Amino acid sequence: MSEQGARRGQEDDWWRQLYGEDGAEGGEGAGGGGAAGDAAQSGAAPPAGAPTGAGPADVGPAEASDTLDERVASVLRTVGPPGWGDRPPPQPTPADAPDRAAPAGNDPPDETPPRPEPARPAPPDETPPRPEPARPAPPADETPTPGPVPPGEPPARRVPSPPSPPSEPIPLKATGPAARPREVARSAPPPAPAVTYIGDRPPTYEAEPAALPAADPAALDELVPDTALEGAQYGSLTLRAASQRGDSARYRGDVRRDALLTARFGAGRHALILVAVATGRPAVEGAHRAARDACGWIGGAVGRSYTQLAEDIRADRRGDLKAGLQRLTDRSYGKLRARALERGGPPEQYTAALRCLLLPADPDCRTRVFFGVGAGGLFRLRDGAWTDLEPVATDHGTPAPIPAPIPATDAPARPGPGLPHGPGTAEYPARPEPFLFHAAFARPGDALLLCSAGLADPLRQEPAFAAHLADRWSTPEPPGLVPFLATAQLRAKGHAKDRTAVAVWEA
Numbered sequence: 081m082s083e084q085g086a087r088r089g090q091e092d093d094w095w096r097q098l099y100g101e102d103g104a105e106g107g108e109g110a111g112g113g114g115a116a117g118d119a120a121q122s123g124a125a126p127p128a129g130a131p132t133g134a135g136p137a138d139v140g141p142a143e144a145s146d147t148l149d150e151r152v153a154s155v156l157r158t159v160g161p162p163g164w165g166d167r168p169p170p171q172p173t174p175a176d177a178p179d180r181a182a183p184a185g186n187d188p189p190d191e192t193p194p195r196p197e198p199a200r201p202a203p204p205d206e207t208p209p210r211p212e213p214a215r216p217a218p219p220a221d222e223t224p225t226p227g228p229v230p231p232g233e234p235p236a237r238r239v240p241s242p243p244s245p246p247s248e249p250i251p252l253k254a255t256g257p258a259a260r261p262r263e264v265a266r267s268a269p270p271p272a273p274a275v276t277y278i279g280d281r282p283p284t285y286e287a288e289p290a291a292l293p294a295a296d297p298a299a300l301d302e303l304v305p306d307t308a309l310e311g312a313q314y315g316s317l318t319l320r321a322a323s324q325r326g327d328s329a330r331y332r333g334d335v336r337r338d339a340l341l342t343a344r345f346g347a348g349r350h351a352l353i354l355v356a357v358a359t360g361r362p363a364v365e366g367a368h369r370a371a372r373d374a375c376g377w378i379g380g381a382v383g384r385s386y387t388q389l390a391e392d393i394r395a396d397r398r399g400d401l402k403a404g405l406q407r408l409t410d411r412s413y414g415k416l417r418a419r420a421l422e423r424g425g426p427p428e429q430y431t432a433a434l435r436c437l438l439l440p441a442d443p444d445c446r447t448r449v450f451f452g453v454g455a456g457g458l459f460r461l462r463d464g465a466w467t468d469l470e471p472v473a474t475d476h477g478t479p480a481p482i483p484a485p486i487p488a489t490d491a492p493a494r495p496g497p498g499l500p501h502g503p504g505t506a507e508y509p510a511r512p513e514p515f516l517f518h519a520a521f522a523r524p525g526d527a528l529l530l531c532s533a534g535l536a537d538p539l540r541q542e543p544a545f546a547a548h549l550a551d552r553w554s555t556p557e558p559p560g561l562v563p564f565l566a567t568a569q570l571r572a573k574g575h576a577k578d579r580t581a582v583a584v585w586e587a
Contacts, residue, residue: 277571278538278545283327285576291333304335304368310342311561314353315443316524316587318558321355322565323580326534337362338532338578339371339432341379344441345386351441352386352393354379357456357580358432359532366423370416371432377412378436393438393519394445402517405451409434413453413511431512437530439584446586448528450518453511457536458518461527464554466539466546473514522586527553534579538572545572558585 277283289306296302307324323340337360345352358374360367382389385404392401413431420430433454440447450458450471458469522528531539538545552567553559559567568581 275548275570277573278542278548279573281573283571283573283576285327285331287327287571289325289330291331293333293335302369304339304372306330306336307565308340309561309565310340311564312342312344312353314344314351314439314441316446317439317522318585318587319353319355319439319582320558320561320564320585321580321582322561322568323357323532324565324569324578326577326579327571328576329578335368336578337367337371338534338580339368339375340580340582341375343379343383345383346390346441349442349444350387350390352382352390353437353439353441354382354386355437355439355530355582356434357436357530357532357582358434359454359456359534359578359580360432361429364429366425366430367432370419370430373416373419374412374432374434377415378408378434381408381411382436382438389438390440390442393440393447393449394442396447396519398519401449401519402451405449405517406515409451409453409515410511428512433513433533435516435530435532437528437582437584446522448520448522448584450516450520450530452516453513455533455536457529457531457533457539459529459531459536459539460520461529461550461553462523462525464550466550468540469518469520471516471518473516522584524586526586528584528586530582532578532580534575534577535568535581537577538575542572542575545570553583558583 276287293303308322310319310321312319319342321340321342323336323338325334325336328334329336339356339358339360341354341356341358343354345354356375356378358371360369360371364370385408389401389404392404412434416431417427420427423430433452433456435452435454435456435458436450438449438451450469458471460467460469520528539549540546548570549567552563558564564581564583568579
């Protein structure tokens with residue numbers, strides 16, 4: 081045998097001793113051992129089902145397989161992103177089962193590097209520094225990674241843990257300009273409830289209309305709406321006017337006896353605004369017609385003379401204004417008495433209380449002129465307090481009996497300043513009550529209130545009623561039409577008449 085053959089035989093004997101093969105297997109055992117050794121040296125796993133030798137005890141297999149996949153997984157657990165360290169190791173195949181026996185006493189166990197602690201979150205109101213890559217702790221809803229499964233046993237099934245109760249949200253500290261208004265809104269007191277009546281108990285009648293007035297098919301143009309609303313703004317003044325049926329008339333189905341007229345004569349700085357309020361006699365048939373006629377006739381007379389009247393107001397000729405307006409008022413009441421005769425009724429029944437305001441549109445003229453006859457009210461609101469401006473009656477003449485109509489003559493009487501004259505001017509001069517006149521200079525911020533008796537009575541008799549109106553109308557800006565109406569219809573027990581309110585705010 082040559083030297084090369086002897087060396088090959090010695091290598092075969094060494095491999096048989098290394099893998100514990102007996103001499104019966106002969107060359108086949110050597111060949112098989114060589115294949116297994118080549119596979120171990122190359123680092124590749126043996127094919128499935130291929131037998132492997134047991135080997136001596138001092139070089140027995142370790143607890144963990146030293147494969148390429150296991151080394152990659154170990155590297156990823158150390159420096160990889162969070163979650164890679166929890167991946168379970170690959171399950172052993174039946175061919176690897178003998179290699180996963182208990183390790184020998186001399187071999188050190190495979191140590192896994194410790195997991196770093198998760199970084200603590202920064203407070204919500206501070207900007208956290210940029211954290212270093214670290215693996216956070218596994219979520220609470222995940223189960224721990226199972227260890228190696230012993231040979232011959234099926235792998236344990238992963239049972240999900242029950243969901244944890246939702247935790248309360250962490251309150252975040254609001255920053256920026258939007259945080260302060262929100263805190264102010266929380267601390268603001270709740271709005272006060274709307275006041276609908278004054279007194280310890282509500283009025284007897286309901287606040288809303290219940291019955292409509294009866295209608296005549298042949299006189300539908302005489303129907304009067306439940307509520308009338310008007311508004312305007314000229315120069316330095318703002319006008320608001322409202323008229324509505326009282327609680328008693330709404331319940332009984334009676335027509336509104338208060339009449340309201342707002343008219344503008346002329347244009348520009350020379351315009352003149354007339355506001356007339358009339359109230360018919362209570363419990364008299366056709367009282368609403370008398371109130372409407374009184375407003376219409378006084379409006380026509382002022383409209384025909386508005387140029388001279390506006391000039392007298394700007395020049396502050398109060399004597400001429402009083403004489404001329406009294407003449408116009410007498411003419412209007414004379415026509416009312418004549419209309420009563422035409423209808424065949426008593427003249428003292430077909431009449432109305434009449435109150436008027438003359439307002440120049442010129443912003444440089446702040447003189448306000450009031451005149452009229454009968455019950456009602458004239459008030460001024462200044463610095464949150466009411467002042468009663470009802471003039472003292474100086475004309476105490478009593479109504480004269482109804483005279484016969486005076487025929488027109490060729491020499492008419494001399495008229496007053498700017499007032500019309502001619503037939504019918506002084507036909508029926510009698511009026512039911514004294515004539516009232518008042519001229520006042522308005523200051524910026526004042527509010528002048530002209531009203532019928534339905535509003536003047538509670539304003540004089542109920543302090544809480546007057547205080548509520550003063551509070552609502554003492555605002556920097558005049559109220560709108562709807563807020564003005566809501567305040568004017570404030571109810572008070574014992575005051576269920578029709579009410580009409582005309583307010584003028586000075587800028």
